[in-house]
Amino acid sequence: MTADAQGDERVVVLAHEKFPERAKTATGVLKYADYDVVAVLDRDHAGTTTTEHRADLPAVPIVESMADAPAADTLLIGISPIGGDFDDSWRPDVRTAIERGCDVVAGLHSFLTADPEFAALAAEHNVDLRDVREPPADLTVASGASADVDAEVVLTVGTDCSVGKMTVALELLEAARERGVDAGFVPTGQTGIMIAGWGNPIDRVIADFTAGAVEEMLVAVGDEYDVLFVEGQGSIVHPAYSAVTCGILHGAMPDAMVLCHTAGREAIHGYESFDLPPIEEYVTLYEQLAAPVHGSEVVAGALNTSAVESDKSARAAVEEYTDALAAPATDPVRFDADAVLDPILDDEY
Secondary structure, three states: OHHHHHOOOOEEEEEOOOOOOOOOHHHHHHHHHOOOEEEEEOOOOOEEEEHOOOOOOOOOOEEEHHHHOOOOOEEEEEEOOOOOOOOOOHHHHHHHHHHHOOOOEOOOOOOOHHHHHHHHHHHOOOOOOEOOOOOOOOOOOOOHOOOOOOOOOEEEEEEOOOOOOHHHHHHHHHHHHHOOEEEEEEEEOOHHHHHHHHOOOHHOHHHHHHHHHHHHHHHHHOOOOOOEOOOOOOOOOOOOOOHHHHHHHHHHHHEEEEEEOOOOOOOEOEEEEOOOOOHHHHHHHHHHHOOOOOEEEEEEEEEEEOOOOOOOHHHHHHHHHHHHHHHOOOOOOOOHHHHHHHHHHHHOO
16 A cells, blocks of 8 residues: 555545544544545444544544445554454454455554465455555664754654554644645554555564664655654553664654653553653653664653543643643644644744
8 A cells, every 4th residue: 555546545444343532543544544435334333424423534434344335445454452463353344345355454463464264365356465564574773874864853752652643743744844844754653654655563573673664764765855753652661562662762863852642641551550650751761762872852742632621621731731841832633733843843944
């Protein structure tokens, strides 16, 4: 799936029982990818439309199963549970999609191509199974070449998983381009790859090669843009995913970082026995971890206020976050990206 092909591709997105709050891939694709999404599969919300559940998404009908979906070219699995396993309750929809001649795209650790039933059906119906979380075979260790790219490199880092690191990077990308800045996006996770049509899935890469996989992408495009927004993953304090976070930080060698957080979150999502440290400790941790490889500062923050009901309360939460961060902050989705973008661009553009 390349970026050039996206606009012509009619896509059905599978998001059973998770839409919208727990279907990050589905909502990311709906909001940012240049696909013609013709339906969303969700048994819990069949008969409604996506805008009834999230007003910032395009209006797409939600149906119960692939059998109820209109004609399409691709079924995209828009859920990636903890561990990235395939849920057998999705099997009838994938089977139906293949039998209808649809390609199937997934960002799971359980590869579609390794499933004997799906592989045989795909061969029979001459369709492609695309596992975007399968990394290239020719990756290697980092050399430090990211420090030599021409672009200003900005990395979104987080206090936890699912706080909006990809969303913030894409919002900053759009805002920078609106200002006339030649800006690019470097995807490091399955959703970003589905949106951009390219990238390396860093959480699937051999540990020795994680920084090198990020470096490879920056070297490939770093001289084509003035600013590159690199999609962060996980959190440096996450008990399961911190290794991915560190690999991206050292591989990207960012010039600046944006710290992303969700308003009201006090514990690691899915690991609630682990409390989140104070915001100021994150700033110190990220900057000190980056320093031996490439000096970088947390220059701004992005606060996800989607669970905050009123704009007034959301602005108050942003002010509190700004004070804790000791740097400019905003919710770039709810408001605008200027408070975050200004210190990144530093009036240069």
